[in-house]
Structure formats: structure tokens, C-alpha cells
Amino acid sequence: MPDIWCNYSLVNPSTRESRELPESPFTIESKVLADYGLGYDSSIDDYKVVNISYHHIETECADNVVSVYALKTNSWRRIENSPYDHSRFERQSGAFVCGALHWVARNGTEDVIVALGLEDEKFQIVASPNLDCNSDRLCVLGGGLCVFVEQFYDPGCLDVWVMKEYGVRDSWTKFTVTCDNRYDSWRPLSLSRTGQFLFNVEGYKLVLFDTREKESKELVVHGCPAQFEAGTYVESLVSPTRLC
Numbered sequence: 001m002p003d004i005w006c007n008y009s010l011v012n013p014s015t016r017e018s019r020e021l022p023e024s025p026f027t028i029e030s031k032v033l034a035d036y037g038l039g040y041d042s043s044i045d046d047y048k049v050v051n052i053s054y055h056h057i058e059t060e061c062a063d064n065v066v067s068v069y070a071l072k073t074n075s076w077r078r079i080e081n082s083p084y085d086h087s088r089f090e091r092q093s094g095a096f097v098c099g100a101l102h103w104v105a106r107n108g109t110e111d112v113i114v115a116l117g118l119e120d121e122k123f124q125i126v127a128s129p130n131l132d133c134n135s136d137r138l139c140v141l142g143g144g145l146c147v148f149v150e151q152f153y154d155p156g157c158l159d160v161w162v163m164k165e166y167g168v169r170d171s172w173t174k175f176t177v178t179c180d181n182r183y184d185s186w187r188p189l190s191l192s193r194t195g196q197f198l199f200n201v202e203g204y205k206l207v208l209f210d211t212r213e214k215e216s217k218e219l220v221v222h223g224c225p226a227q228f229e230a231g232t233y234v235e236s237l238v239s240p241t242r243l244c
Contacts, residue, residue, distance in 0.1 A: 007020070007021070007023060008049055009021065010047075010049070010071070012236065012238065012240050013233060015237060017239055017241060018240060021049065021074075022074065024051050024069065025076060026051075026053075026076060027053040028055060028064070028065055033055075033091045034054070034091050035051075035052040035054075035086050035091055035094065035103050036049065036050060036051050036052070036091070036094065037049070037094025037095075037096060037101035039094070039099070040096075040099075041118040043119045044072075046070050048069060050068055050116060051067050051076075052065070053065050054086050054087045066079050066082055067079070071240070079121045080121075080122075082114065082116075084105035084107050085106040086114075092104065092137070095139055095140050095146070096140065098167075100117045101115065101116050102114065102138050104137065104138060104147075112125045112126075113127075113128040113145075113147070114126070126145070126167060127167060127168065128147065128172070129161045129172045137149075137187065139187065141160075141162055141188055144164060146160060146162050146188060147172075148187070148188050150186070157177070158177045159174060160174070160175040160176075161173065161175075162191070177197060177209050186200065186201040186202070186207070187200045189231065189232055190232055196208055196209065196210050196211070197211065200230040203227050203228070204226060204228065205219075206218065206221060206230060
């Protein structure tokens, strides 16, 4: 997880261990935002953090610097820049699926899903549904890559696309979620086998939506602060402090 200055910490909620990472020496020094992500490289049995720093001013959007942190070596190194424009969107956390981190970026005038394979550390475009607005966001649902699109004309409506077979364009499946309540911002957290979506809504509530019954209900979590961010993780005993 990063702070507003793109300093990173690794946290394992299962063991309650954490580790502050050294600052990457490979960043653009001024007017910078960053896409980022955490993933596992099975070829070397190591966890990697990726930082893509870029200017947030459109006239400078061609510039970006990509660096990779490896847990075992506790160090950053620079890799080839992304050939895609990441500056059109607010900073994004990469969705890790099938050994790669994924972000929404721009290729010329087209919005695309960009993948960085953690083994070969190369960028490529992943087949996607039509992406045509700034509200396109990525996450992982049920182990599959997911795109969710907030409808500006209807704040109570959200299109959720889930890729059933990785890399196959025709495998994208669309769910349209409609709630009676009108939410300004909502983000999918999980999708159950029975067709229930869990959403983090407006930064201060959790909403469960049943795609079969077309019903939604707010979940109460006692002890939560007035505002919070929610996320999912896979339980692990791997220590973020390991060096070998």
C-alpha cells in the first residue's frame, strides 16, 4: 500500500507483520503520480512491487519511469518504460491475474488494458471489452480480471465485466448492477459463487448486491471508522520482512 508520496509498505494482515520499502531512486521528480501493484513471480519464488511514475499534466504525459522492487533483494531496479499513456487516469492499483499486473491506460486515442508480466517484465495489451470513459477501473473477482464502469447518467447503475478465460476477448461476461440507492462511487470487492457482489461504496459503507434477486442491502461492520477503504487478500504466512 502506498501513501500520497508513493512511499510503499508491505503488510500481511494474517500475521500482522509489515515492512516499509526503501524509496525507489527511479522516479520522475516533479508533478508525479504513480500506478503501482504487488504480485508474485513464480519463476523465482519472489514477490515484486511495480511503480510506474508519470507526469499528471497532459502535455507531459508521454513520460513515464517504471521500476520494480524485489522482496528477496530489498532493492529497486529500473526496467523498460511503458509504451502506453498512464497519465489519463488517477493513480491505479494493478490487478494481479495470471502472473501479470493490469492497469487501464491509453494507446493513442484508445483506452486499453495493459499487462506487465512479472516473469519477463514486458508490457502488452490484453483483449478487452469496449473501454470508452474515465470511470473504467480494474479489479480481481473470483480469480478473474474484472472491469467495472460507473454510469455517469445513472449513479445507481454499474456495468461489471468479468473475463472468464484469460486473454480471450469473447470470454468477457457483463453484469449490470442496479440499486435503488444512488451512489456517487462504488467498487466491487468480491463475487460469490451464488452471484452476490460485495461493494465498497463511497468510502464509508459495504453493500451486498444479489444478481439473481436484484436486491441490495447495506452491511453494518461495528467498530469501523466513519470512512474506510476495504480490500480482499489471500491468506498467507509469507513474511514481508524475509530477505532470502
